[in-house]
Amino acid sequence: MRKFILSLVVAVCLSLTAAPYFASAHEGGPHVRLVHLAKGVAEVDVYFNHQKVAEAAAYGVTTPYLPVEGYELMVSLVPHGGKMEEALNKEPFTFTFKEGDGGHYTLVTLMGEALEVVMLPADGAPVETMSHEGHEGDMGMPASGEASGGNLKISGGFARATTSGMSGHSGMGAMGKVSAAYMMIMNSGSTPDKLIKVEGSADAVYELHESKIENDVAKMIPVEGGIEIPASGMAELKPGGLHIMMMELKEDLAPGDTLSLTLTFESGTVITVDVPVKQP
Ligand SMILES: [Cu+2]
Known part of the structure; x- marks a missing residue:
């Protein structure tokens, strides 16, 4: 028995030396x-x-x-x-x-x-999985968060319920009620495209933003020139990264609501997608 344990220990030590990441x-x-x-x-x-x-x-x-x-x-x-x-x-x-x-x-x-x-290059931290299913089974038909047009396809779209805040937007002052929307935009075409404008069914100021960490401070900055959707690739708008910012919202967005977003791309493609509103 002792011999067995000893050889086991040796085997484990050997595998650790040979492949330090094996265990994990x-x-x-x-x-x-x-x-x-x-x-x-x-x-x-x-x-x-x-x-x-x-x-x-x-x-x-x-x-x-x-x-x-x-x-x-x-x-x-x-x-x-x-x-x-x-x-x-x-x-x-x-x-x-x-x-x-x-x-x-x-x-x-x-x-x-x-x-x-x-x-594609490593994505960084995983976010909520954006699959076809994945809707909470509540009553009514939740907005799908999906739409397509031209070579572009949108999936996994959702918006956060409103919060009243100004955090993270240094230098912008109070912005009233704010929210953000996220989605995946896939381009099956052979030329890149760019998301250049967003409008929505809620009365608000819509901007394209990116969250960044500078000197340990999380900041959101407007994206100049639009969000590129690479040829045969995708752009992911997700918490902590690129997002559609809504500021000065005149109404609340509550979980279960649907927000209709109209996205205009540089190619001329215009896509309207209904996204569900979720808990912030
Ligand atoms: Cu923002």
């Missing part, structure tokens, strides 16, 4: 979500390292962040209900992470000449 690989390893933006490709089942991790992902759907076992990720996309051998990609799309990487990444599937999967 599962919990602390990379997390990856996938956005299905391959136009013309029907619902797919998503396989990570030969394991099915998501089912029936339709165009425009974003999966939750999924943990990656180890530091190599092979992605296969299979027509929904099909077998792994029937994958749309003959060779798995393979991504290698640095050992110890605990980042959160977004993969985007695209349809160019052929099916492609590209990985």
